[in-house]
Amino acid sequence: MCGISAILSLSGNDISPMIGAMTEVIRHRGPDDEGFALVDSVGQVCHLYGPDTPDAVRHHNAVFTPTRSFSERIPAQYIVALGHRRLSILDLSPAGHQPMSTEDGRYLIVYNGEIYNYMELRKELTSLGHHFLSQTDTEVCLAAFRQWGADCLDRFNGMFAFLIYDVKEKCLFAARDRFGIKPLYYWFSPNGFLAFASEIKQFIKLDGWAARLNHQMAYDFLNWGLADHTADTLFRGVRQFPGGEFVHCKVEDIGGELPVKKWYRLRPEMVGLDFNRAAERFLELFQDSVRLRLRADVDVGTGLSGGLDSSSIVCTINHLLKQQGAECLQNTFSAASDYKKYDERPFLEEVVRHTRARSHIVVPTLENLQNTLDRLTWHQDEPFSSLSIYAEWNVFQLVSTTATKVTLDGHGADELLAGYHAFFGYYYGNLLMRLQFSRLIREIRAAQRLHGYTPKAVVKEIVKHFLPSFLAGIVRSLPGTIDVDPAWIRLDRSVEKRDPYNIRNGRRLGIRNFSISQLLHTSLPVQLHWADRDSMAFSIESRVPFLDYRLVEFVLGCPEEFKIQDALTKRILRKALKPFLPEKIYNRTDKMGFVTPEETWIRKHAPDSFRQALQEAVDNSLGVLAAGALSKGEAIIAGREPFRNSLWRMISFGRWMRLFSVEPN
Numbered sequence: 001m002c003g004i005s006a007i008l009s010l011s012g013n014d015i016s017p018m019i020g021a022m023t024e025v026i027r028h029r030g031p032d033d034e035g036f037a038l039v040d041s042v043g044q045v046c047h048l049y050g051p052d053t054p055d056a057v058r059h060h061n062a063v064f065t066p067t068r069s070f071s072e073r074i075p076a077q078y079i080v081a082l083g084h085r086r087l088s089i090l091d092l093s094p095a096g097h098q099p100m101s102t103e104d105g106r107y108l109i110v111y112n113g114e115i116y117n118y119m120e121l122r123k124e125l126t127s128l129g130h131h132f133l134s135q136t137d138t139e140v141c142l143a144a145f146r147q148w149g150a151d152c153l154d155r156f157n158g159m160f161a162f163l164i165y166d167v168k169e170k171c172l173f174a175a176r177d178r179f180g181i182k183p184l185y186y187w188f189s190p191n192g193f194l195a196f197a198s199e200i201k202q203f204i205k206l207d208g209w210a211a212r213l214n215h216q217m218a219y220d221f222l223n224w225g226l227a228d229h230t231a232d233t234l235f236r237g238v239r240q241f242p243g244g245e246f247v248h249c250k251v252e253d254i255g256g257e258l259p260v261k262k263w264y265r266l267r268p269e270m271v272g273l274d275f276n277r278a279a280e281r282f283l284e285l286f287q288d289s290v291r292l293r294l295r296a297d298v299d300v301g302t303g304l305s306g307g308l309d310s311s312s313i314v315c316t317i318n319h320l321l322k323q324q325g326a327e328c329l330q331n332t333f334s335a336a337s338d339y340k341k342y343d344e345r346p347f348l349e350e351v352v353r354h355t356r357a358r359s360h361i362v363v364p365t366l367e368n369l370q371n372t373l374d375r376l377t378w379h380q381d382e383p384f385s386s387l388s389i390y391a392e393w394n395v396f397q398l399v400s401t402t403a404t405k406v407t408l409d410g411h412g413a414d415e416l417l418a419g420y421h422a423f424f425g426y427y428y429g430n431l432l433m434r435l436q437f438s439r440l441i442r443e444i445r446a447a448q449r450l451h452g453y454t455p456k457a458v459v460k461e462i463v464k465h466f467l468p469s470f471l472a473g474i475v476r477s478l479p480g481t482i483d484v485d486p487a488w489i490r491l492d493r494s495v496e497k498r499d500p501y502n503i504r505n506g507r508r509l510g511i512r513n514f515s516i517s518q519l520l521h522t523s524l525p526v527q528l529h530w531a532d533r534d535s536m537a538f539s540i541e542s543r544v545p546f547l548d549y550r551l552v553e554f555v556l557g558c559p560e561e562f563k564i565q566d567a568l569t570k571r572i573l574r575k576a577l578k579p580f581l582p583e584k585i586y587n588r589t590d591k592m593g594f595v596t597p598e599e600t601w602i603r604k605h606a607p608d609s610f611r612q613a614l615q616e617a618v619d620n621s622l623g624v625l626a627a628g629a630l631s632k633g634e635a636i637i638a639g640r641e642p643f644r645n646s647l648w649r650m651i652s653f654g655r656w657m658r659l660f661s662v663e664p665n
Helices: 016-022 118-127 137-155 200-205 214-222 275-293 308-323 345-355 364-382 388-399 413-417 424-435 435-449 455-466 469-476 500-505 512-520 524-536 550-556 571-577 598-605 607-620 626-635 648-657
Strands: 001-007 035-038 045-049 078-086 107-115 156-164 171-178 183-187 194-197 247-249 299-303 331-335 358-362 404-408 540-544
Touching: 001 016, 001 107, 001 156, 001 358, 016 035, 016 078, 016 200, 078 107, 078 156, 107 137, 107 626, 118 137, 137 171, 137 247, 156 364, 171 512, 183 200, 194 358, 214 500, 214 648, 247 455, 247 598, 275 308, 275 550, 275 571, 299 308, 308 345, 308 413, 331 345, 331 388, 331 404, 345 358, 358 388, 358 469, 364 388, 364 524, 388 404, 388 435, 388 524, 413 512, 413 550, 413 571, 424 435, 424 455, 424 512, 435 455, 512 524, 524 540, 540 648, 550 648, 598 607, 626 648
Parallel strands: 299 331, 299 404, 331 358, 404 540
Antiparallel strands: 001 078, 001 194, 035 045, 035 078, 107 156, 156 171, 171 247, 183 194
8 A cells, every 4th residue: 555646747748756755745645665757758767765765675686776865866858756655565575666667677566555455466468488587566557567568457456556657668557446445636737737646635845736626616615515537637637547447548649638438337246146155156256355465564454433344344354364273363443332222232242252353442532633633624625424434534544653554444335235214215215116026115114213214204215215316406406405596605606507417326226326336436435535645654554355346246247135125234245244244243234334413513512613623714715615504504504404524615615715725717
């Protein structure tokens, strides 16, 4: 796990002086090593070291071994500059230093992530005549590209964002993993160059930078709570590669746009298995996903909330360790609460007893939030919509106090397995469309019995999800729901005031369609953004076994009743993991995850503090948050309106604008 930087001159001007500061900004992503590679107009490459480059790297015998300090580089007209910060996870030796190159020096790579099946690919590439100097997946990635070109991406099972430069052809190849687990941003400077980065804040160090607001993205975030749902960011001009996209082109052919294309399209695997056989197949895929993600040359732990997803990971690891004859002890990391309503200790302690894991628990506090908020916002790069992110921040901070460098976490399971109760409405609507009335009635009764749903709430969900998209948008705009054109937000007239959920969900019917929307656009991308920044802020690698593409494609191809039946969610997961889970977890039907007592903090413990934060946000927004934001926020704080995340979005947005000096015009 690492951080990458790259600058490509589009004008022929020297761009090398900027790469050092740009890479230093992300030291937290890779405190173990740093390196640089500069390429001049005739293809001469200069490998450089920095203050954090270990002495052992400088004395290593490889083509890409740095020979000079970055501060003492030879004056030249460099048209390509690559920078890298390394968090050593696989092959901790100097052989894993980056930027790495092929033996002939033609291909250079800066790489962030993990290719979990690198051992299998290495064996195949060796049989094809490739030679390896290290035990890294980075070198496998480079050899795979040389062997198969862009088709290498289809062979990778992992999370990654990387850039390869072909010195001979002056050609760029850059790609992001299927679901966008690892970040990759780019920005065209008005000063004639193109820059790539792992985090947006790296662009601040570059000539021509000015932080300006993307008004459409601000609308989507403030009103709908959406971010990372398109290639755009809240910074105008800064774009990201969506998951499963790549670029492969000559640098001279790059104009004002980067020709980014899709390399991966999510296609459900339609298999005709009955439920019991499907559960067996699920278990096979899940166990193999966890097995692959345990590959590391450092200590691996797990994030444990006490919910079904994280507990399944912990119990699966326990099972795999037993099979290997190892001590069945692993480190788990959890967030708890002093408020019983938000505390999951009874569940996570049950998992700890069941697996004999070493449990580490942190209790996020309001006092620490107030002291941490600026740092948290800075690491996130963009505003965030709720304080659940703060609980995860505390967990990774806890991990950093131990020897653990990698955690396995449960992101993606709810989106994949219909874990949110929002799936019920889509399920009901589809049953109604298919005229399966008796089954629909059975499901409604089960929801009333199991989750306390009232008949009115069930009917509302059915109507909302049964309607065509344009009518559903009208329903959303009725009193008591979200206003499509809120008076408390002032943005450019060019902003399209619409419901982005309708755009993403199409006809909005069926669990599979909603699941794909959540995986690719609405729910998962922003979660992965938060998890990447929270973990990397403390130099920790977070891995997500539920997002193994083989598992995702298989589950999406399963019938809806394999995921929800009799109002019980994640049915196939429960069936598959039943032999390994404590009964208390297997039967759990409520859901929290890493949550904070946000509503209690805001309404009972520190309402005046949050009122002040809201006022500061309005002032810092430079007119984007209108005066009506104060009255709306006050109604939420005082309890005159239902508690919603819109209050926190205002606070986070204003603080972000101040910290990053964002101009609204």
